[in-house]
Amino acid sequence: NAGVTQTPKFQVLKTGQSMTLQCAQDMNHEYMSWYRQDPGMGLRLIHYSVGAGITDQGEVPNGYNVSRSTTEDFPLRLLSAAPSQTSVYFCASSYGYDRGQGYTEAFFGQGTRLTVV
Amino acid sequence: SQQGEEDPQALSIQEGENATMNCSYKTSINNLQWYRQNSGRGLVHLILIRSNEREKHSGRLRVTLDTSKKSSSLLITASRAADTASYFCATKTRYSSASKIIFGSGTRLSIRP
Numbered sequence: 001n002a003g004v005t006q007t008p009k010f011q012v013l014k015t016g017q018s019m020t021l022q023c024a025q026d027m028n029h030e031y032m033s034w035y036r037q038d039p040g041m042g043l044r045l046i047h048y049s050v051g052a053g054i055t056d057q058g059e060v061p062n063g064y065n066v067s068r069s070t071t072e073d074f075p076l077r078l079l080s081a082a083p084s085q086t087s088v089y090f091c092a093s094s095y096g097y098d099r100g101q102g103y104t105e106a107f108f109g110q111g112t113r114l115t116v117v
Numbered sequence: 118s119q120q121g122e123e124d125p126q127a128l129s130i131q132e133g134e135n136a137t138m139n140c141s142y143k144t145s146i147n148n149l150q151w152y153r154q155n156s157g158r159g160l161v162h163l164i165l166i167r168s169n170e171r172e173k174h175s176g177r178l179r180v181t182l183d184t185s186k187k188s189s190s191l192l193i194t195a196s197r198a199a200d201t202a203s204y205f206c207a208t209k210t211r212y213s214s215a216s217k218i219i220f221g222s223g224t225r226l227s228i229r230p
Contacts, residue, residue: 108159
């Protein structure tokens with residue numbers, strides 16, 4: 001299994017450009033999330049999805065859009081890139097809620113390093 | 118504001134010593150998870166402890182949870198160079214959506230040979 005696949009691995013954008021970060025998982029996970037990680041900091045939740053057709057905002061959603069048309073894919077769109085969006089972006093997926101243990105472990109992609117100039 | 122906060126922010130120890138890092142959180146949780154992140158890589162799940170558990174072991178890892186103090190600790194025994202990484206705790210608040218997992222800012226662990 002490939003797990004969680006993110007593309008591209010690296011990207012440089014000019015201010016004002018738009019782009020889509022791709023995320024795909026082959027584990028039939030219901031739950032998918034996008035995080036950003038800035039130097040020396042933890043992960044901040046941007047958007048998440050509890051299943052196809054359902055998305056919701058996380059801690060830092062402004063400037064980003066998501067959609068979930070299939071279980072496998074959860075793309076993140078930057079509408080008009082700004083230097084403040086320079087960061088490493090991680091996509092994660094999980095089975096979701098398990099009655100025995102609550103929220104189940106998340107599997108992460110390798111990240112997309114985005115630079116906005 | 119972040120749900121989980123790790124302490125210390127950075128830790129440097131000699132190989133073979135034990136490493137302890139702590140996580141505090143703010144609201145009631147279903148479970149608490151610890152993850153490791155090697156430099157430039159994605160996070161890898163280490164261990165999950167449920168809110169009704171007090172201690173859990175996995176190999177050289179020992180996790181404790183004190184829900185009355187809203188805190189957890191991760192102990193790595195007999196540290197190795199390969200343990201050099203950042204360690205994060207992650208929590209889901211009891212009354213929020215299942216996938217809204219919040220991470221702390223992490224502890225950077227360095228193992229000196």
